[in-house]
Amino acid sequence: MSKGFASSHRMTLLALGVLSCFLGIGVRLVFLQVIDRDELMRSVEKARRQILVEHARRGAILDTKGNLLATSRSFVIVGADPEMLQPDDEHNWPELARLLGLPPAQVALTLRRGIAAAKLAQATAATPAARSIPAGEPRERRVRWVKLADEVDENTYDEVTRLGVRGIYGQRGFKRVYPDGELAAHVLGYVNKEGVSVTGAEHHLDLYLKGEDGWIESEKDGARRELAQFRSREVPVQNGDDVVLTIDSVIQHMIEEELKTIAAKFDPHFATIIVSDPQTGRILGMANYPTYNPNDFSKAPLDAQRNYAVTDIIEPGSTFKIVAAGAALDQGLVTPATTFDCGNPLITHNGRQLRLPKEDEPFGILSVADIVAHSSNRGAAQLAMLLGEQRFYEYARKYGFGSTTKFEFGGEVRGILEPPEKWDGLTITRMPMGHSVAATPLQIHMAMSAVANGGTLLRPQIIREIRDPAGNVIRAFAPEKREQVLRPSTAALLRQLLTRVVTEGTAKGTDIPGFELAGKTGTTQKLVDGKYVNNRHVASFVGFFPASRPQVVLSVIVDDAKIPGGSIAYGRTVSAPAFKHLAEQLIQYLDITPVPIADRSLVALNGGDR
Amino acid sequence: MKPPPANALVNQLVAHTLGLLVFGGSLGLGAVWMRQEIFSTANRNRVLESRIADTQRRLDELNAEVATALNPDSLLARNAGMQLALVAPREVQVVRVPESPELLLAAKRNREIFTVETGRPAPEDVTFHVVTASYH
Numbered sequence: 001m002s003k004g005f006a007s008s009h010r011m012t013l014l015a016l017g018v019l020s021c022f023l024g025i026g027v028r029l030v031f032l033q034v035i036d037r038d039e040l041m042r043s044v045e046k047a048r049r050q051i052l053v054e055h056a057r058r059g060a061i062l063d064t065k066g067n068l069l070a071t072s073r074s075f076v077i078v079g080a081d082p083e084m085l086q087p088d089d090e091h092n093w094p095e096l097a098r099l100l101g102l103p104p105a106q107v108a109l110t111l112r113r114g115i116a117a118a119k120l121a122q123a124t125a126a127t128p129a130a131r132s133i134p135a136g137e138p139r140e141r142r143v144r145w146v147k148l149a150d151e152v153d154e155n156t157y158d159e160v161t162r163l164g165v166r167g168i169y170g171q172r173g174f175k176r177v178y179p180d181g182e183l184a185a186h187v188l189g190y191v192n193k194e195g196v197s198v199t200g201a202e203h204h205l206d207l208y209l210k211g212e213d214g215w216i217e218s219e220k221d222g223a224r225r226e227l228a229q230f231r232s233r234e235v236p237v238q239n240g241d242d243v244v245l246t247i248d249s250v251i252q253h254m255i256e257e258e259l260k261t262i263a264a265k266f267d268p269h270f271a272t273i274i275v276s277d278p279q280t281g282r283i284l285g286m287a288n289y290p291t292y293n294p295n296d297f298s299k300a301p302l303d304a305q306r307n308y309a310v311t312d313i314i315e316p317g318s319t320f321k322i323v324a325a326g327a328a329l330d331q332g333l334v335t336p337a338t339t340f341d342c343g344n345p346l347i348t349h350n351g352r353q354l355r356l357p358k359e360d361e362p363f364g365i366l367s368v369a370d371i372v373a374h375s376s377n378r379g380a381a382q383l384a385m386l387l388g389e390q391r392f393y394e395y396a397r398k399y400g401f402g403s404t405t406k407f408e409f410g411g412e413v414r415g416i417l418e419p420p421e422k423w424d425g426l427t428i429t430r431m432p433m434g435h436s437v438a439a440t441p442l443q444i445h446m447a448m449s450a451v452a453n454g455g456t457l458l459r460p461q462i463i464r465e466i467r468d469p470a471g472n473v474i475r476a477f478a479p480e481k482r483e484q485v486l487r488p489s490t491a492a493l494l495r496q497l498l499t500r501v502v503t504e505g506t507a508k509g510t511d512i513p514g515f516e517l518a519g520k521t522g523t524t525q526k527l528v529d530g531k532y533v534n535n536r537h538v539a540s541f542v543g544f545f546p547a548s549r550p551q552v553v554l555s556v557i558v559d560d561a562k563i564p565g566g567s568i569a570y571g572r573t574v575s576a577p578a579f580k581h582l583a584e585q586l587i588q589y590l591d592i593t594p595v596p597i598a599d600r601s602l603v604a605l606n607g608g609d610r
Numbered sequence: 611m612k613p614p615p616a617n618a619l620v621n622q623l624v625a626h627t628l629g630l631l632v633f634g635g636s637l638g639l640g641a642v643w644m645r646q647e648i649f650s651t652a653n654r655n656r657v658l659e660s661r662i663a664d665t666q667r668r669l670d671e672l673n674a675e676v677a678t679a680l681n682p683d684s685l686l687a688r689n690a691g692m693q694l695a696l697v698a699p700r701e702v703q704v705v706r707v708p709e710s711p712e713l714l715l716a717a718k719r720n721r722e723i724f725t726v727e728t729g730r731p732a733p734e735d736v737t738f739h740v741v742t743a744s745y746h
Contacts, residue, residue: 011620018627057670068677074667154664154671172667179677228652229645253682512701588698593706 048219052226056211057174057469059240061188061201063249064284064464070188070202070294073177076157076170079147081224082114083122084167092165099159100149107148114146151175169224176202178294184252186307187245187286187409187462190294198297199305201243201462204409208466211240241474244464246282251275254585258556258578259289266561266574272309272441273578274555275586278449278544280479281458284552286442309445310405310412313438314559317524318375318506318571319542320401320434320444322451322494324383325372327395330490333386336369336497342378347429349385354429356381360523372497373505375521380432389420389428396431398485399447399457401439406459406482415439434524441540445555447485448520448542451494452550455486495547507541507576514594515587519543519554519579521571526560536560537568541575545583546595552586554579 032040061070078100090108097107121142148168152160157170176191189200197203197210214237219230255273262271268289275285288308292300306312328334342363345356357377363370371379384392396402402417416438418427423436430436439447442460450457459480466475486494498518502510506521522540525532540557544550556578561569586592678684689696707714 008617008620011617011624014624015620057666060673067680068673071670071674071677073671073674154667177674179674180681181683183681183683226656227649228656229649231652250682514701584701585698587701588704 048221048227048230050218050220050226052216052218054214054216054237055172055174056213056237057239058176058191058211059209059242059469061205061209062242062244063184063247063252064245064282065248065250066244067249068179069184069245069247069249070176070178072174074154074172075151075175076154076172077147078149078152078157078160078168078170079145080111080114081144081167081169082111082118082146083142083144084223085111085115086166089165089167092163096148096160096163096165096168099156099163100152102149110146110148114143118143145169180249181295182291182293183249183256184245184247184285184287185291185294186288186305186309187247188294189409190297192297199411200307200409201245205243205463205466208241208243212238214238239469241469242467242471244467246284246462246464247286248284250589251285251586252287254582254589255285256287256291258582259287259291262556262558262561262574262578263289266558266563266569268558268562269560270308270312271558271561272555273557273582274309274441274445274553275582276445276449276460276553278452278550278553281446281449281461282464282479283460283462286462307409307411308559309441310407310409311440312559313413313415313440314538314540314557315434315437315524315527316401316439316444317434317522317538317540318377318380319448319520319522319540320396320437320439321372321375321380321432322448322498322520323396323399323401324380324387324392324432325368325497326399326451326486326490326494327387327392328368328383329493330395330486331387331391334368334383336493337367339365339367340371340379340382342366342371342376342382345378347378347382347385349428352425354426356429357433357435369497369500372494372520373500375501375506377433381429384428384432389423392428392432393417393420395485396437398483399450400443400482400485401437401447405440405442405446406480407442408460408462412440412442415443434522441555441557444540444542444557445553448544448555449553450483450485451491451498452518452544452553453491454488455484455491456481457483457485495544495550498543499547502543502576507572507579510541510572510576510580512545512580512583512587515545515583515592516547516595517543517545517580517583518547518550519576521576523568523570523572534568535566537570539569539571539574541571541579543579545587546592548595551590551592552583554582554586556582 057074058072060068060072063069093108093111094104097104100107125142152170160168160170178185178188178190185200187200189198189202189204191197191202197206202209214235215233216226216231216235217233219227221227255275259271259273262268271289273285273287274283276283286307286309288306290301290304292304297305329336342359342365345358347354347356359377360375363374363376363378366374366376366379368379368383370376371383387395396417402415404412404414418436420427423431427436446457446460459482461477461479463477465473465477468474485491495518498520499511499516501507501520502517507519510519511517519541520543522538522542524538524540525534526536526538527533528536538557538559539561540555542553542555542557544553556575558569558574558578561574563569563573688694
């Protein structure tokens with residue numbers, strides 16, 4: 001073997017040099033990895049570690065046709081990191097201010113204050129006193145964020161980014177928006193500024209809608225950019241599910257327009273219109289006056305935010321007569337042709353002489369069909385007496401009075417229906433005409449819906465289905481039967497009797513030829529300080545069409561309408577015209593075809609069936 | 611056997627040490643290159659994720675704008691603004707055709723053809739086998 005280039009002396013020196021280098025590195029490593037490890041790790045953790053939260057996008061609320069009723073729009077909060085701002089970017093500040101829609105002087109002032117605060121904090125941190133603060137103890141906080149503008153849209157933020165001003169950043173968030181404004185406000189509810197869902201669908205379906213935030217544990221570089229290769233944990237974001245309601249936004253718009261007309265004409269305390277499909281219980285439209293815009297919920301008084309259709313009770317008045325008439329027919333105690341003396345104000349019941357309620361107009365002998373058509377209070381009272389207190393009460397319960405409808409968005413009250421043990425002697429004469437009982441507009445609506453669909457009381461359905469973010473249906477809602485109120489043949493018979501209300505009864509003139517409108521008017525005196533007053537009324541019209549194959553149930557309830565001249569706000573003058581106007585629109589929109597004459601004759605002959 | 615001289619042993623040791631350093635350096639460079647690749651890939655993924663999220667955001671934004679533009683009030687305002695005078699039909703304007711309009715139109719057309727060919731109107735009692743096209 002050759003002797004090589006090196007002498008033994010040189011080689012020894014080289015070896016010693018190499019060894020001392022390794023030794024030096026080893027010693028440094030021991031200091032870094034063992035002796036100073038904890039302090040250095042704390043410093044690194046603080047400087048580089050970050051947890052990025054990715055906010056879940058709240059699911060959308062759609063109408064039955066897939067139109068957006070509520071959605072989330074992303075926005076950017078634009079701000080600056082004063083430590084990163086560069087003096088040579090100052091010439092871009094005016095343009096930045098223009099893009100953000102702020103006065104240039106304000107932007108410049110905010111940024112300069114931020115820079116000054118950041119420099120002060122840095123200087124304080126560099127003092128010996130600050131350095132001597134042990135690790136983990138609170139120190140002077142550095143200023144790394146100064147907010148410039150809220151809710152900047154994506155396009156504007158793109159332009160801000162293109163400006164290339166160093167130190168200007170955006171924080172993304174989601175804002176709830178209701179593209180249709182006031183449309184279905186009481187059904188939708190709203191999400192407040194803190195992201196808390198307050199009422200309506202937003203609140204009751206929050207579990208589906210809200211989703212789950214995701215987060216990433218990672219590290220950042222000196223320019224605060226994420227170092228993706230150092231991601232240590234990652235929990236993916238789970239966006240919220242979409243909720244499809246049974247509401248049809250076109251029908252909803254129709255009824256809200258009608259409410260505006262009613263409000264302009266009668267200045268009521270409140271008014272409610274409900275439209276539903278009698279066969280499924282699906283609510284196609286539900287609106288109240290007064291209303292509000294959920295995009296501007298903070299400006300709306302609390303009264304305007306109430307869904308009167310479920311939160312408030314009224315005496316149903318004559319619309320309640322379907323209970324006595326339906327029950328008496330169902331029990332086979334009477335036929336439409338059975339007559340009663342409705343002219344006599346006194347009657348003996350259970351051995352006691354009772355005074356029957358007054359009529360709006362004098363009647364004599366009336367058949368059951370006439371009692372329904374002309375809304376005879378005394379006739380209804382006699383039908384109830386024929387049934388007896390207990391049976392009449394049981395039928396009222398079956399119609400859904402005195403218990404909640406199980407409306408899915410909650411907030412509803414169950415109304416008042418006392419059992420016969422708590423009745424006074426006159427209750428059997430007053431309750432059949434809708435006094436001494438209180439119900440929500442939705443309860444009254446669903447009771448009429450039971451007559452329309454063949455005698456079945458259904459749960460009102462407002463949610464059609466829930467879809468995951470990919471659009472797959474994860475839960476569908478089917479019609480839910482609550483009670484069989486009447487036999488189908490009785491319901492069909494009652495439907496025929498109710499058609500006479502609009503052709504020759506209390507709402508004469510409301511009919512639309514060929515479409516068999518049917519319904520019941522109601523005019524109730526209001527209770528003020530425990531007494532019925534003559535000048536304040538609840539006017540209602542609750543009905544359906546076409547009577548032989550009902551496709552729509554429609555309720556118009558107006559509380560305390562003011563009639564010019566101070567006359568009584570009857571259901572026929574306040575609510576029935578609105579009912580007819582809406583029916584005309586719904587016939588076209590839902591493509592309801594007129595009932596052929598032959599069908600009508602057939603239905604009249606056999607009393608109809610489902 | 612004669613033992614190797616001491617210098618040769620040192621030379622061998624130096625050569626092996628240098629070889630080890632080159633090998634170690636190569637491993638180090640390889641590790642750095644690998645980390646750089648991991649960094650680039652992670653970064654590319656991050657950018658892609660960010661673009662997907664951005665696209666999703668813009669899609670949502672667009673959907674919200676479309677929904678706002680299509681709400682009934684906006685459409686009515688456009689109808690008024692563009693003086694289109696579009697209104698929902700009223701029942702009196704509607705003529706309902708109980709038979710199939712397709713068959714009616716086909717029958718009408720066949721009747722016209724017959725009239726043109728013979729120069730005489732088709733007698734009322736003549737019946738036609740109506741042939742219609744179907745897309746199904």
